[in-house]
Amino acid sequence: MRHYLLIAAAATMILFAQAVTATPTPDPLKWSQMPDMHLGLDFSSEIKVPSVVADDWLCTNGLPITDIHWWGSYWVPKIPVPPDGSPNSDSLPDAPPGGIQLFVIRIYTDIPAGQGVPYSQPGQLLYTIEAPITVANEVYYGTTDAGKKVYQYFIKLDTPILQ
Numbered sequence: 001m002r003h004y005l006l007i008a009a010a011a012t013m014i015l016f017a018q019a020v021t022a023t024p025t026p027d028p029l030k031w032s033q034m035p036d037m038h039l040g041l042d043f044s045s046e047i048k049v050p051s052v053v054a055d056d057w058l059c060t061n062g063l064p065i066t067d068i069h070w071w072g073s074y075w076v077p078k079i080p081v082p083p084d085g086s087p088n089s090d091s092l093p094d095a096p097p098g099g100i101q102l103f104v105i106r107i108y109t110d111i112p113a114g115q116g117v118p119y120s121q122p123g124q125l126l127y128t129i130e131a132p133i134t135v136a137n138e139v140y141y142g143t144t145d146a147g148k149k150v151y152q153y154f155i156k157l158d159t160p161i162l163q
Contacts, residue, residue, distance in 0.1 A: 031057035035071040040144045056110065056120055064160035068105060068129070071141055073150050103136055103153065105129040107161065131155045 033055065106129075108122035131153075141152040 028061070028063055030059055030061070030063070030065065033057070035141070035150050037142055037144050037150065040073065040146065040148060040150070054122070059163055062163055064162050065107075065157065066160045067154065067156040069152065069154045071150055071152050073144075073148050100133045100138070102133065103131045103155075105131065105155075127161055129155070129157065 105127075106122075106125060107127040109124045109126060111121045111123045113120050136153040136155055138151050138153055141150045143149055
C-alpha cells in the first residue's frame with residue numbers, strides 16, 4: 001500500500017496528538033531514502049507559510065510502523081537572525097527566527113497518478129503525529145557539498161501504526 005508521508009516543521013508549539021520518544025530500535029526497515037548530500041533541495045516547511053514537504057513511500061510488508069526517521073536542513077531566506085540566546089533563536093547559526101519547535105507528520109492513503117494529474121496525491125488522512133523538537137532529537141548528520149548542514153530526526157511511536 002502506498003502512503004504519503006507529509007512532514008511539516010511548525011513554528012509554534014501544539015499539543016501532542018500522539019506521544020513519541022527518541023530511542024532507536026532495530027525494527028525492520030520499511031522504506032529508505034537517504035538525503036542527497038551532493039545537490040540537496042531546500043523547501044520552506046513552516047506552518048506560518050502554509051507549506052508542507054511530502055514524499056511517497058511503499059510499504060512492502062504488513063508490519064506496523066514503529067518509528068520514523070527523516071533529514072532536514074535550515075532554509076533561511078535573507079532575513080536577520082537573532083543573536084544566540086534570544087527567545088527567537090535555537091542557537092544554530094542557520095536557524096530561522098524561532099527555530100524548529102514542532103514537526104507534524106501525517107500519513108495518508110495514496111491517490112495514484114492519473115490521466116488528469118501526472119503525480120500522485122494524498123487521499124484519506126490516516127494518522128497525525130505531532131513531535132516537538134525536544135522529542136524528535138535533532139542530531140547533526142553531515143554537510144552537503146555546497147556547505148549546507150543536514151540534521152537527522154527520529155521518533156519512536158509509543159503506539160505502532162497498523163497497516
